[in-house]
Amino acid sequence: MPTIHDVAKHAGVTPTTVSRVLNNRGYISDKTRKKVYSSMEHLNYQPNEIARSLKNKQSNIIGLIVPDVSHPFFAAFASQIEYYAYENGMKVLLCNSHLDPVKEKEYIDMMRGNRVDGIIMSSHTLExxxxxxxxxxxxxxxRQIGDIPYISSDNYMGGKLATELLIKQGCRKIAHICGNLQLNLLANERSKAFLDVVNVHNVEHIVIETDTNVFHNQEYQKMIRQLLADHPDLDGVFATSDIIAAYVIKECIELGIKVPEQIKVIGYDDVSIAPWITPSLTTIRQPIEDIGKLAIKLLSQQINKEEYVIKNQLDVELIERASTL
Amino acid sequence: MPTIHDVAKHAGVTPTTVSRVLNNRGYISDKTRKKVYSSMEHLNYQPNEIARSLKNKQSNIIGLIVPDVSHPFFAAFASQIEYYAYENGMKVLLCNSHLDPVKEKEYIDMMRGNRVDGIIMSSHTLExxxxxxxxxxxxxxxRQIGDIPYISSDNYMGGKLATELLIKQGCRKIAHICGNLQLNLLANERSKAFLDVVNVHNVEHIVIETDTNVFHNQEYQKMIRQLLADHPDLDGVFATSDIIAAYVIKECIELGIKVPEQIKVIGYDDVSIAPWITPSLTTIRQPIEDIGKLAIKLLSQQINKEEYVIKNQLDVELIERASTL
Structure with missing residues (x-):
C-alpha cells in the first residue's frame, strides 16, 4: 500500500505538497498538481485521510459523463439525474465526453482531488x-466495468419485443440498425436478441452498425438512403434509437415509401420526439426516470458507505404507435 | 460598506467562523453556513479578500441555469456552453431551475461562497x-436584468421574418402562439414584431399565450386542438418554438388538415427536430453555437476583470422548409 511519502518521492515534491494537493489548500501550480496526480495514479495511491473524513469533506457535487447532452435521450437522462441529485442535496457537473477519454479522465482526477464526490458515467468510450x-x-x-455498480434496462427483452412485433405484423425482411458492436455496451444485447428472434423465425435480415460517434445527421441520412436503395424489398426496420428511426421514416417519406404500409419502423428509448413524428413512432421505452433515481441512489449508497447492488436491470416497455400498424 | 465583523455580529457567530465559511475551510454545519450566507446577503456583504484573490481562488466551475435541459433548445444550449467552457478550462454545474427561484438562489449562494466562478442564466423565473x-x-x-451583460438573438427580426413569410405565402388569418408575455423575456419582441407586421398588412390574427411552465405535452395538444376548433378558417401559425410548431403539425395531421396546403406553420429555434418533422419545419434559426461561445467569453471577461459589452444581440436566419410552401 503506497504512502504519501511514496507519492512525494515519485513526483519529486515534498509530502507537504502532496497533502496540499489532496486537500486543495494553498497555492499549487497546475504543473505540480498534475505531477502529483500522475504519481498518485501510477502508484494507485488511496489517501486514507480523505477516505476517513469523506463525510466532512464532501463537495456535494457529482460528475455526470454523457456522450452529448444535445442527444434527446441523454438530455432526458441528465434532466432526471439533476432532479434526483438535487433532491439528495447534490449538484451535477456536466461533461459531454464526445468520446474523448482525456476529457473523461479529468473528471476522474477531480474525484481523486475530492472535488466531486462521485461520477455517473454513461459514455461510449473505448478505454x-x-x-x-x-x-x-x-x-x-x-456499461459493465469490473465491479462498478451499473444500471441498464433489459436490453435483450427490448430487442426481443421489437423484433417479435415486426414479425407478428408480417415483416419478412428486416434491417436492424445498431451502434458499434465492438464497444462493450450492454445495449448490444438488443442486437443479440434481434438475431436470435429472426433466426428462430427464419426471417431474412440485415444488420447495420453505425460508427461509434455518429450523432451526425448527414451520416444517418446517407446510410439509410443506401440501405433502402440496396434492399427495395425491405419491409421492417428496428433502429436502436428513436433518432435513427425518425431518420428512417423521413427518408422513406422522401422516397415515396409508405410507413407503415410498405415498411414498418420501430425505434428505441421513447424520447420526447417519438410521438411527434408522423406516423407516430412505435418504440421500446426505457424507464428513464427510474434510471435517474436509481443512479443517484447507488451513488449515495457508495458515498455513505452503505451496501449496494452491483447489477441493476430495469424493465422496458413496448409502446405501440402508428409506425408498425 | 459592511465588514466581516458586521456579518459575524448579524449571524451571531465569530468572525473566524465567517472566514471559514468564506474560504470553505474546516468543519462548518449546514445550519451555520446558511446563517452566515443569509447575513451576508442581508447586508449585501462583498468579501474583499475573495475579490482580491479571485484569480487564485477560482473554482473553474461555472453554474448554468436553464428551465429544463430536456427541452431540445436548452439541451443544445447546454451542450454548446459545456463545449466552450471546457475549451476555456472551466467545468459546468447544471441546474434545471424548473422555474423554482429557491433552487436558483442556491446557485447564487454558491457564487457568493466562491464555489462557482460565475453563472450563465437562461431561466424564465419571475423574480x-x-x-x-x-x-x-x-x-x-x-433576459435583461439591470446592468448584467446579456445575449439575445434578434427576436424582433425573427418575429418579423416569420410573420412576413406567412403573409407572403398568402396567409390571411394567422395565429401566434407565444410564451407568457408577463415575463420580461426578450423573446417577447417576437410577438411585438408579429403584431406590427399583421397590423401593417391588415391581416386577421390571434395571439395565444401559453402558461409559464408549459413544457408539458398534453397542455400543448389541448390548446392547439381548441385553437383549430375555434378558428376553422385559420391558414397560418407562427409558433415561438419548434416544439410547439411540431405539435401544431401533429394536431393538423390528426384532424385531417393539410400542412402546408391548408395551414402554413413556422417555428422558432431550428432545434434538431425541425428537419425530421413531416412536412419539414420552416423556422427561425437562433445561432446557438455563437450564443454559447459568446456566453463563455462574456463570463471569462468578467472573471478576469476585462472589459465587456453589456448588450449582445446576434443575428437570426430564416430557414425555409416544406411547412410553409
Missing part, C-alpha cells in the same frame, strides 16, 4: 481501464 | 431581484 482503478463512488449506465 | 445585488460574473440569455 475503460481508467475507471477500474478508482476506488471511489461510480455508477455506470449501460 | 430577478436576487441577481441584481450580486456583484459577481453573470451572463443572461434572453
Amino acid at each position: 475503460t481501464e481508467q475507471y477500474q482503478n478508482v476506488q471511489s463512488p461510480i455508477v455506470t449506465f449501460d | 430577478t431581484e436576487q441577481y441584481q445585488n450580486v456583484q459577481s460574473p453573470i451572463v443572461t440569455f434572453d
Whole structure:
C-alpha cells in the first residue's frame, strides 16, 4: 500500500505538497498538481485521510459523463439525474465526453482531488481501464466495468419485443440498425436478441452498425438512403434509437415509401420526439426516470458507505404507435 | 460598506467562523453556513479578500441555469456552453431551475461562497431581484436584468421574418402562439414584431399565450386542438418554438388538415427536430453555437476583470422548409 511519502518521492515534491494537493489548500501550480496526480495514479495511491473524513469533506457535487447532452435521450437522462441529485442535496457537473477519454479522465482526477464526490458515467468510450482503478463512488449506465455498480434496462427483452412485433405484423425482411458492436455496451444485447428472434423465425435480415460517434445527421441520412436503395424489398426496420428511426421514416417519406404500409419502423428509448413524428413512432421505452433515481441512489449508497447492488436491470416497455400498424 | 465583523455580529457567530465559511475551510454545519450566507446577503456583504484573490481562488466551475435541459433548445444550449467552457478550462454545474427561484438562489449562494466562478442564466423565473445585488460574473440569455451583460438573438427580426413569410405565402388569418408575455423575456419582441407586421398588412390574427411552465405535452395538444376548433378558417401559425410548431403539425395531421396546403406553420429555434418533422419545419434559426461561445467569453471577461459589452444581440436566419410552401 503506497504512502504519501511514496507519492512525494515519485513526483519529486515534498509530502507537504502532496497533502496540499489532496486537500486543495494553498497555492499549487497546475504543473505540480498534475505531477502529483500522475504519481498518485501510477502508484494507485488511496489517501486514507480523505477516505476517513469523506463525510466532512464532501463537495456535494457529482460528475455526470454523457456522450452529448444535445442527444434527446441523454438530455432526458441528465434532466432526471439533476432532479434526483438535487433532491439528495447534490449538484451535477456536466461533461459531454464526445468520446474523448482525456476529457473523461479529468473528471476522474477531480474525484481523486475530492472535488466531486462521485461520477455517473454513461459514455461510449473505448478505454475503460481508467475507471477500474478508482476506488471511489461510480455508477455506470449501460456499461459493465469490473465491479462498478451499473444500471441498464433489459436490453435483450427490448430487442426481443421489437423484433417479435415486426414479425407478428408480417415483416419478412428486416434491417436492424445498431451502434458499434465492438464497444462493450450492454445495449448490444438488443442486437443479440434481434438475431436470435429472426433466426428462430427464419426471417431474412440485415444488420447495420453505425460508427461509434455518429450523432451526425448527414451520416444517418446517407446510410439509410443506401440501405433502402440496396434492399427495395425491405419491409421492417428496428433502429436502436428513436433518432435513427425518425431518420428512417423521413427518408422513406422522401422516397415515396409508405410507413407503415410498405415498411414498418420501430425505434428505441421513447424520447420526447417519438410521438411527434408522423406516423407516430412505435418504440421500446426505457424507464428513464427510474434510471435517474436509481443512479443517484447507488451513488449515495457508495458515498455513505452503505451496501449496494452491483447489477441493476430495469424493465422496458413496448409502446405501440402508428409506425408498425 | 459592511465588514466581516458586521456579518459575524448579524449571524451571531465569530468572525473566524465567517472566514471559514468564506474560504470553505474546516468543519462548518449546514445550519451555520446558511446563517452566515443569509447575513451576508442581508447586508449585501462583498468579501474583499475573495475579490482580491479571485484569480487564485477560482473554482473553474461555472453554474448554468436553464428551465429544463430536456427541452431540445436548452439541451443544445447546454451542450454548446459545456463545449466552450471546457475549451476555456472551466467545468459546468447544471441546474434545471424548473422555474423554482429557491433552487436558483442556491446557485447564487454558491457564487457568493466562491464555489462557482460565475453563472450563465437562461431561466424564465419571475423574480430577478436576487441577481441584481450580486456583484459577481453573470451572463443572461434572453433576459435583461439591470446592468448584467446579456445575449439575445434578434427576436424582433425573427418575429418579423416569420410573420412576413406567412403573409407572403398568402396567409390571411394567422395565429401566434407565444410564451407568457408577463415575463420580461426578450423573446417577447417576437410577438411585438408579429403584431406590427399583421397590423401593417391588415391581416386577421390571434395571439395565444401559453402558461409559464408549459413544457408539458398534453397542455400543448389541448390548446392547439381548441385553437383549430375555434378558428376553422385559420391558414397560418407562427409558433415561438419548434416544439410547439411540431405539435401544431401533429394536431393538423390528426384532424385531417393539410400542412402546408391548408395551414402554413413556422417555428422558432431550428432545434434538431425541425428537419425530421413531416412536412419539414420552416423556422427561425437562433445561432446557438455563437450564443454559447459568446456566453463563455462574456463570463471569462468578467472573471478576469476585462472589459465587456453589456448588450449582445446576434443575428437570426430564416430557414425555409416544406411547412410553409
